[in-house]
Amino acid sequence: MEGKHFEKIVSWRFRLVFGLFLLLAVIILTRIFYISVIKHDDYSAIADRQHRLREVLPARRGSIFFQDRFGNEKIAAFSSDTYDLSVSPKSIKDPLDVAHKLAVLFNKIPADYLPKLQKPDDPFEIVEKNVSVEMADAIDEAKIPTLSFLPSTQRIYPGRRLGASVLGFIGYKDNDVTGLYGIEKKFQKEMTGTSGLFEGDKDASGFWVALGQRNVQNAVNGSDLVLTVDYNIQERLAAELSKVKEKWGADSGLAVVIEPKTGKILALATDPDFDPNEYFKEKNYQVFKNPAVESTYELGSVMKPVTMAAGIDTGVLNPDTKYEDSGKVKIGSYTIQNFDQQAHGVNTMTQVLEKSLNTGAVFAGRLVGKENFKKYISGFGFGSLLGTDLPGEVPGNISNLNFNRDIDYATASFGQGIAATPLQMASAMGAIANNGKLMRPYIVEKIRNPDGEEAVTTPEVIRQAIRPETSETLSKMLVSVVRNGFEGHAIIKGYFIAAKTGTAQISSNDRKGYTGEFIHTFIGYAPAFNPRFLIYVQLNKPRGNIFAANTLTTTFHTLTEYLLNYFEVPPDEPLK
Secondary structure, eight states: OHHHHHHHHHHHHHHHHHHHHHHHHHHHHHHHHIIIIITHHHHHHHHHHHHEEEEEEOOOOOOEEEEOTTOOEEEEEEEEEEEEEEEOGGGOSOHHHHHHHHHHHHTOOGGGTHHHHOOTTOOOEEEEEEEEHHHHHHHHHTOOTTOEEEEEEEEEOTTTTTTHHHHOEEEEETTEEEEEEHHHHHTHHHHHOBOEEEEEEBOTTSOBOTTSOEEEEOOBOOOEEEEEEEHHHHHHHHHHHHHHHHHTTOSEEEEEEEETTTTEEEEEEEESOOOGGGGGGOSOGGGGSOHHHHOOBOOGGGGHHHHHHHHHHHTSOOTTOEEEEOSEEEETTEEEEOTTOOOOEEEEHHHHHHHTOHHHHHHHHHHHOHHHHHHHHHHTTTTSOOOOSSTTOOOOBOGGGGGTOHHHHHHHTTTOSOBBOHHHHHHHHHHHHTTTEEEOOBOEEEEEOTTSOEEEOOOOEEEEOSOHHHHHHHHHHHHHHHHHSGGGTTOOTTOOOEEEEEEEEEEOTTSSSEEEEEEEEEEEEESTTSOSEEEEEEEESOOSOSOHHHHTHHHHHHHHHHHHHHTTOOOSSOOO
16 A cells, blocks of 8 residues: 555656646747747847947038138038047046046146046046047047047037028037027028948957948938128128117117029128027027017118009109198097108108108008008018028018008008018018019028039019019119218219118007117118119117118118129219
8 A cells, every 4th residue: 555655646746747847848938939939029139239230320410601702612610520528437546636637638627527527426427528639639648547539520600600690500409419590490401411320240349340241321411501691791791780789889780781683692690699609608599589580670761662662653653743741640649740740841752752751651652542552562572471591580560451540551651560570671672673573582592412413592583563664763762862861971972872761669568659769770772773782781779869861871881882892893873
């Protein structure tokens, strides 16, 4: 009995052990199946990563160029190879010694580095960014413990503040480097390019095996941009704007030079401006905006030529049409007066522009009629986007004209109650200069890909705002403004110059009435009957003088004289 009992125990234990081995075998086989079949791709990738080297090959961002009148290019923005310097604080034995060495190299003090170096558990800290290749060689000779060089790039704007409101700058957004303002933002896609990829075998130490398999997808660098901006004109425009803004203590100012026949923006300056190399130092982010397209203003009497153009084009008036100025116009409970609050008697429409009479503009607007007036205002580009390639463009605001109120149409005739961007105003006057053709303003002339192929911007007519005959008539009237106004200070002997000023009241924040502050504007083109350029200058809240004719005439004269000489424009009027 005992023998049989023993055999049963042995048999039971054998079966138990066998079962356990069988279960273990099933588990192992299941695991093998899971790893080799179900998770094959995942583990294969892990193994591949252990034996394969992968590196992203960054694309170089395209450069931006200004040019001169001969087409010679001058670099405005480019990317330079640099390094970021990193250390491993936990492996540094003497943080103070390392801090002293870094301080000597970068002309700083040790205290600038010690907070990062004195972290005993920190494996990685970046201590300097955008170190040049030349500087990196000097640092390497210093033999600083645990120091590493991380390849990087730095965006450089060699002109510093020159054209900053046009160029914008790049920075980080969602951990990616991207254009944040200006052309850098608008043409982000074109300038970025496409990153490449390098794959190859690596040894146990992590180094590339030259004889192993490899796959290289080359990076495609970004395209370059060649702007219409002439750097010589840009420098002079910025200098004159800064000078006149400082002279009259204005809060801000801007100036634009365009080519009326094509819509090219030859220069665009703002003040205050900024240095895109050090944009992070600016406390007022509003300075990054380009007010020429991103801000709107009630611009005052520079709108009167548009009102006259509507009247002449519809045939309801001509330059010699007369009206009697009593000094004021009553519309309901409102009273509109001239800038000097004086009556000027009988005047022609040309004299209305020469003397900048508000009552004369109201007279002309009434002859045109509300429906036609609104049609022409819209036809000149006000209240809609021009489609410029500068980012952030806003359409302006002529919504007051939708309410069909007499007072709104009356004030709009001399540029109050409707708002426009400076570029809209410059383009509208450009249409008067350009046989009535409203051109799309643009600032990128060429997009050049890495292979050297160029996509060249073609000038584009938005619409025919007025007839060519009307354009010529308006130009003659505006020449008369220069000859008989501004105390003769806008005249340049030998040239027909067309121009108009505007002194506009600034509306209050609650949009109920106006403050005692003003916007001064001077806009003109030359030669008047074959225009090579148009100049627009604006001061916001100047002090010490109420009228734009007194604050901006000298600046306009100086810029006009400079541009006539720069472009070598021959006189178009025989010298007497």
